[in-house]
Amino acid sequence: MTVLVVGGGITGLTTAYTLARSGIPTTLVEVSDRLGGKIRTESVDGFLVESGPDSFISYRPAALELARELGLGDAIIAPTNPRTVWIRARGRFVQMPEGMGLVLPTRLGPFISTDMFSPLEKLRISLDLIQPRDGRGGDVSVGAFLRRRLGGALVDRLAGPLLGGVYGTPIDELSLDAVVPQLREAERLHRSLLLASLASGRAVRVRGSGSPFVSLAGGMGQLTGALVGAITRSGGVEVRMKSKVVSLERHGGGFDVRLANGDLLRPEAVVLASPGPATAGLLETIAPAAASCVRAIAHGSTAVVSLAYRLDQFTTPPVGHGFLVAAGEPLVIDGCTISSLKWAGRAPDGSVLLRVFVGSHSPGALAGSDAEIVALVEHDLAQMAGVHGAPILARVARSIDQMPKYTVGHLERVAGANEALAGLPNLAIAGAAFRGVGVPDCIAQGRAAAARVSEALQGVGVR
Ligand SMILES: Cc1cc2nc3c(=O)[nH]c(=O)nc-3n(C[C@H](O)[C@H](O)[C@H](O)COP(=O)(O)OP(=O)(O)OC[C@H]3O[C@@H](n4cnc5c(N)ncnc54)[C@H](O)[C@@H]3O)c2cc1C
Structure with missing residues (x-):
């Protein structure tokens, strides 16, 4: 073994798969008795039950590309029509206006006619059209940013439920820079967020794109299943299940990695693709400054x-x-x-x-x-x-x-952790805690982690 990957979720599986394709001998260690991590699809009595993600966004290409690379192109499915979504607010269901982008309308008509907001609330929202830019830098909460431009009704009834659902964090704590940096960019370029969103909506309609979400006919487990299949066929990855990595120390240019059963592994490089709290624990001895940055991610x-x-x-x-x-x-x-x-x-x-x-x-x-x-x-x-x-x-x-939870200051914490690891190029951290919780971002991080340790190994002439 040359590289040890800790964690068999989508991030760790992608890392191991990428390393195997480069011909780098790899061991993947997973504490549980199954691979896939949060991705888990079960077929029961004709129902396809997803315990974790049920889809992924297609405009961040990493997941779509990986699915195609693994031969799953024909299994990619789009959501059915009509794509009506309801918001439960003030004791009743109101239909979300058609043409909603991430948090803002991309079409004017449905937004003007929605009964989700009173005429006065719509007036407050439309003040965005004439408000000046706020030139201040520094991370703020998505809630504070949107409240300033569009008022509280849009935040509480639309943007809050939309983003809070994805990030599991109240919108008034969620980091603008980490989660929706495009909103700040939209303000910088267009001044009005509404005008920017309507312009992007027109561009999307011209391109004829449908829903940004896609899934797989067999559920998200089809993706992890295909990854596991490819890893197995490569012959270059040893997978150790029900094995918990409990400590990580330096040994020469490489590492001493201790498993809970007492086994000692001696890889030349390590990728930590475990969830944030586990990763923080494993960094404690070897890189305490990085550990404290990771631990600060709630x-x-x-x-x-x-x-x-x-x-x-x-x-x-x-x-x-x-x-x-x-x-x-x-x-x-x-x-x-x-x-x-x-x-x-x-x-x-x-x-x-x-x-x-x-x-x-x-x-x-x-x-x-x-x-x-x-x-x-x-x-x-x-x-x-x-x-x-x-x-x-x-x-x-x-x-x-x-x-x-990507709270205000998230990117600084991630940058702090990476800076603290700069002197250890053969150690990488990756996964949902850092640069995106979505499946495509986790895949991109798995690829990047594999690239980082491969480069480090080449740099010391190991390969
Ligand atoms: C309910 C839910 C719904 C979601 N919906 C979506 C969605 O629709 N679309 C989307 O894009 N994303 C969604 N996500 C987010 C996405 O699924 C996750 O962010 C992503 O799957 C995380 O992958 P990961 O590999 O980074 O971490 P994980 O999947 O958590 O994998 C980490 C692995 O590390 C293992 N591990 C931990 N500690 C150790 C140790 N010490 N030694 C060895 N192994 C260890 C764990 O057992 C686990 O298998 C959802 C998440 C959840 C929970």
């Missing part, structure tokens, strides 16, 4: 509750791809994807598969048993969506203290 918790029902258990048949819940609603649910309507082939005919998120609005709920969490979600669904009777399938998947 991690939160979430649970995905997958519930299946017969269609006749709904008072009115569900419509659209799902809903997001604004902060302050008396509900446990943060949001819900109607997987069987959003993607083809996720549930047998006559049934509905829901994927419900819990943890941001009611973190206390995550302390309950699976049955208690399911009961809370059932109660919410009965109240607001008229769903009655017990689900025909229920699964709870928790990620406790594993969800990185």
